[in-house]
Every structure is written in C-alpha cells, then in structure tokens.
Amino acid sequence: MAKRFRDKLQQAIYVVINPFVKGLIKMGLTPNAVTLIGFLLNIGVVVIFVTGVEEGNRGDLSYVGWAGGLILFAGLFDMLDGQVARLGNMGSRFGALFDSVLDRYSEMVLFLGICYYLIGHHYFLSSIFAFIALIGSMMVSYTRARAEGLGIECKGGLMQRPERIIIISVSAIACGITSHFIGGDYKLYVPGIPFHVFETISIFTFPLFIMAIMTNITAVGRILDAKKAIDKQDQVTRVIRSATTTPVIALLLMVLPAMAMAAPQGKEPVFPVPTGIPNMMFYMQRTPNANTIVYDLNIRKDGSLDESDPVNIYWIRYTENSEKKGLNYIQRKFAYGLKIKQLSKDKYELRSVAYDKKKLYLMKSAQGEYHIYTQIGTVMAQLNRIYLQIEGGTFWFPNVVYIEMKGIDPATGKEIKEQFKP
Secondary structure, three states: OHHHHHHHHHHHHHHHHHHHHHHHHHOOOOHHHHHHHHHHHHHHHHHHHHHHHHOOOOOOOHHHHHHHHHHHHHHHHHHHHHHHHHHOOOOOHHHHHHHHHHHHHHHHHHHHHHHHHHHHOOOHHHHHHHHHHHHHHHHHHHHHHHHHHOOOOOOOOOOOHHHHHHHHHHHHHHHHHHHHHHOOOOEEEOOOOOOEEEEOOHHHHHHHHHHHHHHHHHHHHHHHHHHHHHHHHHHHHHHHHHOOOOHHHHHHHHHOOOHHHOOOOOOOOOOOOOOOOOOEEEEEEEOOEEEEEEEEEOEOOOOOEOOOOOEEEEEEEHHHOOEEEEOOHHHHHHOOOEEEEEEEOOEEEEEEOOOOOOOEEEEEOOOOOEEEEEEEOOEEEEEEEEEEEEEEEOOOOEEEEEEEEEEEOOOOOOEEEEEEOO
16 A cells, blocks of 8 residues: 555656656756766755854754755655656666666765764764664665565665655754744753753754664565565475476476366367457467466556556466466466566566567557567567467476467568477
8 A cells, every 4th residue: 555655646746747857858968967966966965064064053953954955856856867767768777777876875975964964063862873874774775776686576665765865854944944933952841851852953863863763674674575585486496496397398387287188289279369358468378278378558547557567467267267367476477477677668678487588578559559579580570479389298398399479560460470499
C-alpha cells in the first residue's frame, strides 16, 4: 500500500513538473547537466551553513531556514534529471551511474554542512546524530546497490532518499521561520527538571535524531529482505543443479507434464489461439499440451504503462477449463520470466531468463502502439508466437527439435517465421 501511494504521489508530481522538464529539454540541458546542477546547489547549501557559523551567531537560525529552502530546491533537480532522460529520450547507462554517484556526493556534502554548523555552534550531541544519520543514509543506498548487483530487487523501507530530503529541508525551513517569531535562543523549561526540554534548534535537530534511527533500521531491513530473496534463489539453484540440467532444459522441465500426454512425433499439434486479450503482446506454446503462457502489457488503471514492470505474464490453462493462473516463483525466475531493461522512453530490452540469446524489444510502432519486436530471419518483426517442438527423449532430458518464432513483417504485413535449434 505504501508503495502504491508513493507511486501515485510520484506520478502527481510528474504531472506538475513535466512542463518545466520540457522547457529544460528545449534549452538543450542533458540529464547529466541537470544532475550536476543539483550537486552544485548542495554545495551552495554547505556555503550557507559555513557562513552561518563564521558570520552568524548561535541565536541566528535564519541560515538554517535558507539552507532548508535550497535543499528542497536542489532535491527537485534530483527528480528532474530522470524525467529529462525519459521525456527527452536521453537515458543511458552512464547517466544512471553518474546520477547515483552524484546523489551520494550530494548527500555527503549536505551532511558535512549540517555537522559543521552544529559543531560550530556547540550542538555537539546533535552533530553526532547527524553523522549517524549520514551513515544510515549511505547504507540504505549501498544495500540496494549491492543487492541489485546480485540480481535482487531491494527498494523497501521508509527512509529512502526523497523522504530524507523532505525531512531535512522542511525541518530546516520550519526552524528558520519559527526562530523569526520566538527567537533562535528560545528554551522551554519544565518545573522540576534542571535542564531545558526544548529549544528552537530542536525543530531541526530532532528530525535528524529520528532519521539517525530510521535510516539504519531501513538499511538492516533491506539486508534481511535481500537475505530472504538470496536464500530462495539458492534453494531453487540447488534443486536445478541436482537435476544436472542446463538453463534450457530447466525451462522445459517446468512445462512438461506426464509423458503420457505427449503429442504425436513429427507433427506440430493444433493448439487453441488466445483471443479477446486486448493487451496481449505474444504467447508461448509447446508440446505436450495446450496450456499457454501469455505475455501482455501491464497497464495501470489510468491507462498508462507500468514502467517498473511493463510486461504481465500468466498461464491460460486450456486443460483446466481455460483458467488463468499466475506463474509461480520458479517459473518466473528460471523458466518463463523476463529480464527487462529500459533503454529509453517507450523502449525496453527483454530477455528470457532461461534462454537469453534472443533479444526482444518492447517499443511503440509507427502507429503509437506497443508491440514486441525481435529478429525473425533477416527482419525485425512484430512477435506473435513462440513454439517449442519436443520429440522423444526422457522426462529429464527431452529432445528439443526446434523453437519456432512467428511474427508479422511491419513493412509488408505478412506473417513470417523462423525455426532454430536451442
């Protein structure tokens, strides 16, 4: 639920900032340039904090407020660079790396300024919490990056970068504004307690204390989530290795029912064709039964493509009253699932998790409709169907005669096909 709310909020923000993004694109700014501007603005934040120590006094918290405003403005560029890449069709792998690296630099520079300000005005305990928050922030990002390097998605937790930026900026702005009305050196005492329980700077430092705790909890939570996912993968890998199968054979093992249901050798059986599926891209069929795997567009309720998970995969079990059924974990991770990489706006590269020699591309046609394209013969064709022909062999080592891919030649509109040995 939290993820859905976050996604909806993000989409709402994009609606607001997209006109500005288009303006940046017209100005000729690249995503990397926008990322660099955000980093330079964070250096400006440090300058404000340092000036607040060197030129200001302990009771003058206006510097904190101005720094908060600039933090919020710099955070906006953290969203803009990705949108410039998507809307301007300028996404690149180096751009993704550059963005991630400068995000880390920006965050470290930001906390450097905060710690300098707090130490300079003798808020030593608060500076320790700020440093712990920095450690937690770095570990939240690092655990995700390291997990994704191992092929594990790791995006959970409450203290991701947008949340951290909002908390720091809003609390700093609130601190600066409040100090204008009650004074920067205001302290609240409670009878019977020998020390003050609140002072104006607490509006800024208390959220840092909360962040110090929550960022590290988020990092630990991500480690535990990644461990669960890795344990599942290792368990499946052990099962597959125990069967001494190759990835292609593993794919076939997922689809073979009892050999008694095998189709006659030498001839492709007649299978039903899935119909009435508006967003279907292509489907996969294979001997020895008619159960079919369907790949269709994952469309949100508002009619837009889910960019984080653009393809929906499921069974139509014709042998079970045409029941639709999702893939299980092993089928998704080792048989029929897809490895998806966004190349640019409206273009994705897809590879089968079991047979990655054939590249598929999800992209829009000249008519603006999404289709799956792949090389069939010498033509980049619109893929409609994949078929596996199996003849003989054993349950563990079936004889795969060929894989057949059928599609439409966009130039002629004619059906074309290709058969090849896996």
